[in-house]
Amino acid sequence: MSKLIDEIRFTQELINKPSVTPKDLGAMKVVTKHLKKLGFKCKLMSFQEKGTEKIINLYARYGTQSPNLCFAGHTDVVPAGDLASWSTNPFKAKIKSGYLFGRGVSDMKGAIGCFISAVSQFLNEDKKFYGSISFLITGDEEGIAVNGTKKVVEYLKKKKENIDFCLVGEPSNRSKLGQMIKHGRRGSITTYLTIKGKQGHIAYPHEALNPATPIIKILDELKSKPLDKGNKNFQPSNLEITRIHIDNTADNVIPAKASATFNIRYNNLHTFNSLKKRISKTIKKFEKKFKCKTEVKFIGTGTSFLTKPNRMVKKIQEIIKKETKQKTKLSTTGGTSDARFIKDIAPCIEFGLVGNTMHQVDERSSIKDMKKLKSIYLKIIKCFFN
Numbered sequence: 001m002s003k004l005i006d007e008i009r010f011t012q013e014l015i016n017k018p019s020v021t022p023k024d025l026g027a028m029k030v031v032t033k034h035l036k037k038l039g040f041k042c043k044l045m046s047f048q049e050k051g052t053e054k055i056i057n058l059y060a061r062y063g064t065q066s067p068n069l070c071f072a073g074h075t076d077v078v079p080a081g082d083l084a085s086w087s088t089n090p091f092k093a094k095i096k097s098g099y100l101f102g103r104g105v106s107d108m109k110g111a112i113g114c115f116i117s118a119v120s121q122f123l124n125e126d127k128k129f130y131g132s133i134s135f136l137i138t139g140d141e142e143g144i145a146v147n148g149t150k151k152v153v154e155y156l157k158k159k160k161e162n163i164d165f166c167l168v169g170e171p172s173n174r175s176k177l178g179q180m181i182k183h184g185r186r187g188s189i190t191t192y193l194t195i196k197g198k199q200g201h202i203a204y205p206h207e208a209l210n211p212a213t214p215i216i217k218i219l220d221e222l223k224s225k226p227l228d229k230g231n232k233n234f235q236p237s238n239l240e241i242t243r244i245h246i247d248n249t250a251d252n253v254i255p256a257k258a259s260a261t262f263n264i265r266y267n268n269l270h271t272f273n274s275l276k277k278r279i280s281k282t283i284k285k286f287e288k289k290f291k292c293k294t295e296v297k298f299i300g301t302g303t304s305f306l307t308k309p310n311r312m313v314k315k316i317q318e319i320i321k322k323e324t325k326q327k328t329k330l331s332t333t334g335g336t337s338d339a340r341f342i343k344d345i346a347p348c349i350e351f352g353l354v355g356n357t358m359h360q361v362d363e364r365s366s367i368k369d370m371k372k373l374k375s376i377y378l379k380i381i382k383c384f385f386n
């Protein structure tokens, strides 16, 4: 008989390791220690790039057979912020009026606790199930995310590791447990645009070239032309201008340079390359019209994806509905997550705790919710191997 893991006690132990990205400070050890006791084979992977700190990641597997059900998550957390505003010590987990307080409890140490607890109970009841359970845990989700899941996925691809379904434990519910399963995400592309004109006297504009005019025209055209109308699974793609900069110390001088930054969150009607093409076309048009010079840089931080609501997804939806009595919706809203990397090797969905205090002061999760999430995870595991 294997040891049962209590979801609350495990999460407390994990919260007490102040693993603010990129620091681990013993968090991954907590996870591996418990997984090893359950009989998991743990492979720790450290990745580092020039100028970045070393990140510890974990891939752990129980069993060798297919199908392989994977749980993905992260042990790193965002900084505590203003310590004086917290009613508890953010790195000393505390239970208060039915809630577990601590940095990272909802995003997403609590979900790791619930899944590991569910696995311990499952193995306790049924050690001879046909298949494998695995954990993909990273320490680099809240940061730049280059030395985390992205590289683990590359490693798993190379090793031809098969994952049949992946459950990501991100806090997918806004205010009530059971509201939302994320079965896709929008992509994100940021454009850095610089326009070079010619400096001159404001009273002699024909002898200068003001870059302010074309940059306004370009931004106006990009912002005012809708990218699409959205579809059944996605809201319309959206562009937001985040920075406009023209450095000028005099009121009677036409500036030489103007720059702007804007981001598009896009649905599955676009790709990084199709948007790059679309944006470049608009810029080129005004470049020609105004005879200015432009410099453009594009950065993509994840493409859009959609996990088709197959039988497993529908079953999970039913389990959650039954357990929480909510009208559990399938959604693709919100920001990016590590599912953007995992989707390359396995169909994945996200379901975790309630996220309304994540990244905030006094981050907390209801004890009731945590117990319910553990029970949901256990039912998902049983359903998957049935």
Ligand SMILES: [Zn+2]
Pocket: 074, 107, 108, 141, 170, 171
């Ligand atoms: Zn998270």
